[in-house]
Amino acid sequence: MTQVKGSKKAREQLAHLGRDVLNAIQKGEAPKLKIPSRTTSNIVYDPKHRYYVLGTKFSLRTAASMKQVKKFAQLMCVADFAAELIERGKFATLREMYYTAEGWETGPFADQSESDLLVEDLEAMFGLKRENLGLMPEEDGAAVFGELVVQEGNVRIDATKAGRAGYTIPPTIDDVEFVKCKAKRVIAVETMGMYHRLVQEEAWKKFDALIVGLKGQAARATRRFLKRANEELGLPVYLFTDGDPFGFHIAMVIISGSAKLAYINHELAVPNAQFIGVTASDIVEYNLPTDKLRELDVTRLKQLLRDPRYNNEFWQKEIKKMLELGKKAEQQAFAKYGLEYVVKEYLPAKLGLKG
């Protein structure tokens, strides 16, 4: 198994961290660490980058404090575990690390949220994703179908020849090399129903597109894939979701990142991605089958109106219009006009490809 890109940098930062701590001890000082604060007050929306980032606040963690020394030691163990993973070219899940800790000198964690937080500490300190520390997400990423050839270790995969269900983005996506790409754009869709519709109608050929099936809220690996497709391959990324607050949220987390992951959004957010999901205007224009907004939908939509990520003319207008209509619609609703309609009419119109 080859090592993740970025893991070399991570290995250097881990060594640096170790040296700093050791130097302090040898000088007879208590080692201390500056850890970027991830409390709400230190999470800010950066309009220039168009995603959430951390502010400038830090907390200090020192081995000299009785209150902090255990956490300090545990952080050293986590760093050591990561260094070993990188050196052995291995990956582990956060869950596996949590269980591995049963054997550490610091003793087991009370629960996994404790060990997860220490990993976030390292991510925030280094400005690196935990994947670069050998810690992979449990879940696989999205399905991809289209003219893209990738290399994973010594295996080459053509995303038109991995089966109908497509090429699955692995948790270790940074380790995947883009070898060849004939596609000119990415169309990412919320549901696997729509993914299979687009594959079946050969939308990947018709639109020269990589079809990406998000499976709902996008996994970390998917977001990283979309960012790399956008930045490395220069492909515009289009997001086709349901016309409801959850669909908008799925798209916006891809575009602008989440507040929770502010410390790592520079590696995950795709601010240039474009929303082509179902809007309130589409509901009217296409006379789509709808469901009534539930109370929760209304609450969520009102929250979005005040969310800085939705602070532009398009979103303000469409969210208000949806609240007025009191209705939402799913992406599969276009089947009202036949299974092919979404590929023949809706997508060409949204992509500006209508002849």
Next chain:
Amino acid sequence: MTQVKGSKKAREQLAHLGRDVLNAIQKGEAPKLKIPSRTTSNIVYDPKHRYYVLGTKFSLRTAASMKQVKKFAQLMCVADFAAELIERGKFATLREMYYTAEGWETGPFADQSESDLLVEDLEAMFGLKRENLGLMPEEDGAAVFGELVVQEGNVRIDATKAGRAGYTIPPTIDDVEFVKCKAKRVIAVETMGMYHRLVQEEAWKKFDALIVGLKGQAARATRRFLKRANEELGLPVYLFTDGDPFGFHIAMVIISGSAKLAYINHELAVPNAQFIGVTASDIVEYNLPTDKLRELDVTRLKQLLRDPRYNNEFWQKEIKKMLELGKKAEQQAFAKYGLEYVVKEYLPAKLGLKG
């Protein structure tokens, strides 16, 4: 796109259904249909087959009843939709069919559960899966890694060369041909964390196994794949889940099917599959990190004790022991002894492959 196996039989049964209805009308009689009852009282556990089946009760649906005529007409529309899908070599989701019905003469359904029930009627009448009627599940199946070569239409896929995330079982699994298989067994695991551990440790090579990542409760396509691997390829199937009531349930639904799908378990259940998941005895023997049973776990375990599928010595003993212990353990808990332990120790012991 080629057609599903079984779709020829489905097409014939649809034509037969149409002829019967037409004949009745031409004779001046009201057409009527015998539909196998799927109420609880008609679902029985069959100890011979070792899965749930439908009993012998039927309900009659006739076009002569004012109360039933709409449902009768809707069923004809669903049958017609399925016939067209098969003829065009297409697939649609249940959701797409629900929306397509907006354009039918019978008018739209009040909600999707109505149209879904009509599809179940056809499945039960024909003894065929809805996939054979061109109606595919939304969700993809499990990930597969190992020495299996399959053919999907004109694409050939080697499940050791589809990427680290493996070959994804498509919703249209019946359409997939098994071309070559060097593996001698299937090891299906509950979590993707464990799937990636086994792929990383090359367990597929070590155990001559297809590694299947279930992603929790197995999708229909996964269950069908496991059944075909067991019956067509003659591979023993081993199920490695967490040691908790949900893990047991995941395994048992694969083995004996669910009561809800009694009408189609003969196409989905894998009664020969063997449970090698974490047991109460393993918790003690391996001194595993555990969590306390929650109240819900205790309730579920007590239900399992009375469930006919668990009515044998092994399950009765292990469930009682878990209740006594008051503890459960996850499959990743073996990481306590190092990331490789599960492959070096636990699995060889469970598979009887310990040298």
